[in-house]
Amino acid sequence: MKNPPLSSENNPPSKHLLDLFRYSRRALELVWTTSRHLALVFAALTLVAGVLPAAVAWIGQLIVDGVVAAIAQHQLTGSADTRAILWLVAAEAGVVALIAGSQRGISTCQALLRALMGQRINLMILEKALTLKLAHFEDSEFYDKLTRARREASTRPLSLVTRTFGLVQNGISLASYGVLLVQFSPWTVLILLAGGIPEFLAEAKFSGDKFRLFRWRSPETRMQMYLETVLAREDYAKEVKLFRLGPKLLQRYRAIFAKLFAEDRKLTLRRDSWGFALGLIGTAAFYGAYGWIALSAIRGDISLGQMTMYLLLFRQGQSAVSASLSAISGMYEDNLYLSNLYEYLEQKVPAVEGELRQGPQPGDGVRFEQVSFSYPGSEEPALQNVSLHLKPGDSLALVGENGSGKTTLIKLLTRLYRPTSGRILLDGLDLQQWNGDALRARIGVIFQDFGRYQFLVGENIGAGDIEHFEDRQRWEQAADMGMAKEFIDKLPQRYDTQLGKWFKNGRELSGGQWQKIALARAFMRTQADILVLDEPTATMDAAAEATIFEHFRELSRGKMTILISHRFSTVRMADQIVVIDKGHLVERGSHEELMKLGGQYAYLFSLQAEGYR
Structure with a gap:
């Protein structure tokens, strides 16, 4: 060096x-x-x-x-x-x-x-x-x-x-x-x-x-810290042992130390x-x-x-x-x-939060107008010239290959990122002009990589609405809506049960139980009229996913819902389906309309249906 x-x-x-x-x-x-x-x-x-x-x-x-x-x-x-x-x-x-x-x-x-x-x-x-x-x-x-x-x-x-x-x-x-x-x-x-x-x-x-x-x-020091995490954390332990990664990673850790020590x-x-x-x-x-x-x-x-x-x-x-x-x-x-x-x-953070708490056209819903976005340092745009309109009571499904831009679209809607060009409107008002708290109260989101907090069960659910973080009544209501109440009632201390293995007497949940906790978390925001499910049930079987989405659809009537899933049996429930390919919106319509079109959606649906025969 x-x-x-x-x-x-x-x-x-x-x-x-x-x-x-x-x-x-x-x-x-x-x-x-x-x-x-x-x-x-x-x-x-x-x-x-x-x-x-x-x-x-x-x-x-x-x-x-x-x-x-x-x-x-x-x-x-x-x-x-x-x-x-x-x-x-x-x-x-x-x-x-x-x-x-x-x-x-x-x-x-x-x-x-x-x-x-x-x-x-x-x-x-x-x-x-x-x-x-x-x-x-x-x-x-x-x-x-x-x-x-x-x-x-x-x-x-x-x-x-x-x-x-x-x-x-x-x-x-x-x-x-x-x-x-x-x-x-x-x-x-x-x-x-x-x-x-x-x-x-x-x-x-x-x-x-x-x-x-x-x-x-600094990058090498950070790699050392990451290797320590992989070798000593329970969420990596299974694969580290199964794939016998321990000696290899430990050797890499020693090599970095030897280089820095020299x-x-x-x-x-x-x-x-x-x-x-x-x-x-x-x-x-x-x-x-x-x-x-x-x-x-x-x-x-x-x-x-x-x-x-x-x-x-x-x-x-x-x-x-x-x-x-x-x-x-x-x-x-x-x-x-x-x-x-x-x-x-002193890292500069651009001020994007506005002050307005309502738009000039209540009930107009969400509009994407010629929205494009590129990640910092990326040459290829993640989204390009996307336009769509989601009205109250409508359900929208996003379909596309991994990396096509589906989750990026949700990140822009939740203002985690700002569009490179174009604009996103809610009730006729640009998202950048909305007050941050007012905007977040309108949106409930579950991402595929949702948080699994080493907190109490109730606190894991309460995290969905910080204003009611410790409201036990809201915990129970949200758990019931998220289909988590049944297994929570069987836990030793119900909503006071410690989750995870980092702390004493912690209980680990199955993947499906964690996903129901995340779904309940989304229902904590009772004022939210935009509900987003970004592949949170990816590890569930098709029947379990269909049951959850059917339940979700019943509870979200009159609201705007956005669904991302690779299972077309679930996607077909949506009023409108949008196909995204390499950042471009290439098809839109209902399931029946897209099947008649005979384009990319029809091909992917038929391909997946063939696998179930």
Whole structure:
């Protein structure tokens, strides 16, 4: 695998130096809005922890010089006053205790903020997902954005804030160290700062390389996550075991890991090697200053206590410089990763919802007028110049081969997609001008791949109408209409029975029972006058499907119904049948009319009928 190109497209945040920390303000705002009290305590403890280390060094100097003076006095007079020294020792112990307390408080604030911010950011990611269109979820590049945002961004804001506060703390410490060190020589301050720069430059460089590698290999990381799902989920377990896919998929999982690990190992070795080599410069600077201060004490330019203080200040100052530069490098890296979160959160979503709740021609029904649609990135249109009219009380059946555009037509009707050209009207009003809630209340849909939620039975049905999600009376009414009541009454806890195997005491249903749950879900919307069945009974036998559709037709009299099925014995029940071929509407009419026409429908019907003879 070649290294990812170092272009602005792969790493937009590093395009300009001033952009490196553009997300720091946002991270601080996140902390502030998450918990102002914790943020204020965090800031106060950071200030305390930054000032006090210099005080320890200064008190240490006074203790050493006091001890030296006491020794000299004892040698001359045979006694010495040690009370001042003991008070200084007690004072230093108190300051050290305050430092320990402030550090413990900082750790506590970090732990609490980590939990609060993790939840806050996960909610932001999920809330954004609710605003996205279906096209986003069918786009592989969008899934890469989502994967990157969820993997790292939930922890990076707190890391960025922690490093920011740590930088402030070390900056305060360095300022206080500098005030004391400059009394010895201004050059010591310059040496202190310059010694850590080479290592910092190496860290910053490799942080950028690591981030570019992270972004570039998102598809492979997503494949790893998918393989984990296939190998460890009950809905894949049967085929994985039956077809002995486990070893093959596990081998592929290992191969992806080995490939990614090889890249990580190479980058880690380079990063640590350069970091060690350049870190020796800082070590040399410290020991050069160490010798200088020691010689000054020997010459009598400074006292023994001052020598102890300066050495301690230089050692702590070097640690503070290293920590500060490391924090800056880490902040740079956190900013890079936070770009993933905000790149996802700032995903543009075109506003398509209107405000109108009724059309100018009530009772006109649904009209498709020269509707065409192409999926993003597709060269062939999924639908082309489709026109049809469905009036209240009419039933429409859509017939065609897989991929002909039948389900696409339903997605356009339910406004999951917007037509590329043409328009769809409901009661004389373009769908794009309808209020979203008002439009969705008019439509009840069951797709072939309907959701099988790991919820209670009643909640699975209630999902069809969020306004009545927990309405038990509506559950029972919908279950009765969806032909699910009979088997639900036999379950141990009826509508309170947990479905699926993810949770304790969960019950798994048969395919036919799940389909009846989905049918009941569609009947939750009592106001819906457009009912759509998109092959939800595909796994049922012909007799069971015919029974369900006959029941469905009886309950939906006076409403507009759209049926998609490959079984022509069911399709022939519809008032109007439309044949779609490669996105074109090629035939329409009743069963009898289309059979007389002798076209594609008649051929397919005869072909299927032959199979039952």
